[in-house]
Amino acid sequence: MRVLHTSDWHPGRSLETFKRYEEFESFLGWLTQTIIDRQVDALVVAGDVFDNTAPPNRAQELYYRFLAGLAGSCCHHVIIVAGNHDSPSFLDAPREILRAISVHVIGAAGENPEDEVITLKNRLTGEPLAVVCAVPYLRDRDIRSVEAGETIEEKGAKLLQGIREHYARVCTVAEELCKNNGEIPLIATGHLFTQGGQVSEDDGVRELYVGALAHAPTDVFPATIDYLALGHLHVAQKVGGKNHLRYCGSPIAMGFGEAGQQKQVLLVEFSGRSPAVEEIAVPCCRPLRRLTGSFEQIRSCLKALITENSNAWVEVDYTGDELRPDLQDEVFRLVEGTQINIVRVKNQKLVSGLIEGLAGEAEHDALDEQRVFQKFLEMNGVAEEQWRELRAAYSEILTSLAEEDTNRE
Numbered sequence: 001m002r003v004l005h006t007s008d009w010h011p012g013r014s015l016e017t018f019k020r021y022e023e024f025e026s027f028l029g030w031l032t033q034t035i036i037d038r039q040v041d042a043l044v045v046a047g048d049v050f051d052n053t054a055p056p057n058r059a060q061e062l063y064y065r066f067l068a069g070l071a072g073s074c075c076h077h078v079i080i081v082a083g084n085h086d087s088p089s090f091l092d093a094p095r096e097i098l099r100a101i102s103v104h105v106i107g108a109a110g111e112n113p114e115d116e117v118i119t120l121k122n123r124l125t126g127e128p129l130a131v132v133c134a135v136p137y138l139r140d141r142d143i144r145s146v147e148a149g150e151t152i153e154e155k156g157a158k159l160l161q162g163i164r165e166h167y168a169r170v171c172t173v174a175e176e177l178c179k180n181n182g183e184i185p186l187i188a189t190g191h192l193f194t195q196g197g198q199v200s201e202d203d204g205v206r207e208l209y210v211g212a213l214a215h216a217p218t219d220v221f222p223a224t225i226d227y228l229a230l231g232h233l234h235v236a237q238k239v240g241g242k243n244h245l246r247y248c249g250s251p252i253a254m255g256f257g258e259a260g261q262q263k264q265v266l267l268v269e270f271s272g273r274s275p276a277v278e279e280i281a282v283p284c285c286r287p288l289r290r291l292t293g294s295f296e297q298i299r300s301c302l303k304a305l306i307t308e309n310s311n312a313w314v315e316v317d318y319t320g321d322e323l324r325p326d327l328q329d330e331v332f333r334l335v336e337g338t339q340i341n342i343v344r345v346k347n348q349k350l351v352s353g354l355i356e357g358l359a360g361e362a363e364h365d366a367l368d369e370q371r372v373f374q375k376f377l378e379m380n381g382v383a384e385e386q387w388r389e390l391r392a393a394y395s396e397i398l399t400s401l402a403e404e405d406t407n408r409e
Helices: 021-039 058-071 088-092 095-099 152-180 295-307 325-336 348-354 355-365 369-379 383-403
Strands: 002-006 042-046 075-079 104-106 118-121 130-131 188-193 227-231 237-239 242-247 263-272 274-281 288-293 315-317 341-347
Touching: 002 021, 002 227, 021 058, 042 130, 042 188, 042 227, 075 118, 075 188, 088 104, 095 104, 118 152, 130 152, 152 188, 152 383, 227 263, 242 274, 263 348, 295 315, 295 325, 315 325, 315 348, 325 341, 341 348, 369 383
Parallel strands: 002 042, 042 075, 075 104, 130 188, 188 227, 227 242, 288 315, 315 341
Antiparallel strands: 002 263, 118 130, 237 242, 263 274
């Protein structure tokens, strides 16, 4: 039994104003060929299939073309669960049609744990191969009841308890099926932030609940799980050092904080219920490069990229001492007529010399919603002892807005 684990595709995401469909299409083409070459029995996509709840037509086309291309191949089953960026109702809408080609989609957690348990069978013989607990991103409202006057710690504890209880219910159903079918493997999915999880700057990964209090420890996952296919974090990593608890990471660098990372998918081969995990490197269609230093250093790096005939996306971070007000024009002239695209030019000297405070940070594209709110607290003289509770309340509002499924009527 061979399972390929991937997640966090995010087709539709841009770098500033630059579209990246060529990279997404290249990855999905490579993934199809890899599945065929390695004779994969089942594909697991652990959330963030799309980048937002209303994906553009081109992103949808790539998704459905990929799934259609797997129909009739060696891959008997595709299991897809929603992530925090996905619309549950959008993913679920074509579920009945997709089931006809053995694509199983779980957009949202339901009241019945059996709805998230899928027995994978050999398409030709009907022989059970594995049982999957297809757990999607668990939204706050799915696992926690709100009570007036709760502290931040109480909210976090209730969230973790809700996650733990949900996995326990689903895995209890799945384990019974595993035992009844000759001890076949139990595979589970998840889209969440685990304790100690590693992230990258500028990767777009956002907190899912009220701060880090709801980062899940490994003991929320039942010991009966033979392999846990996780999504949400873009850096490939083991959870708690355990080889069978894995984030595969995103297949494409989503921001310059991920520049230079070797992206991968994970091939899991079972012998009975014991998994052996192989990391398969994803070819990079278009690299991201962050160039930092003086103008001479940046120019030298750009010339080297031009010599290599590189097609890189480039972020320039000028840290030299000389004030260069025309830096952006100078950089663009250096790459004119090449395949290199300058995505962003940061001029640290100009910013520090001319702009202070809020506007200065905006130059660095560092002001996400949380930092804007923090600036608001500081500028309006809010007492520091009130910050923690106010930030937590603000986080709840952001989470509620992010989780709103605008496709559901």
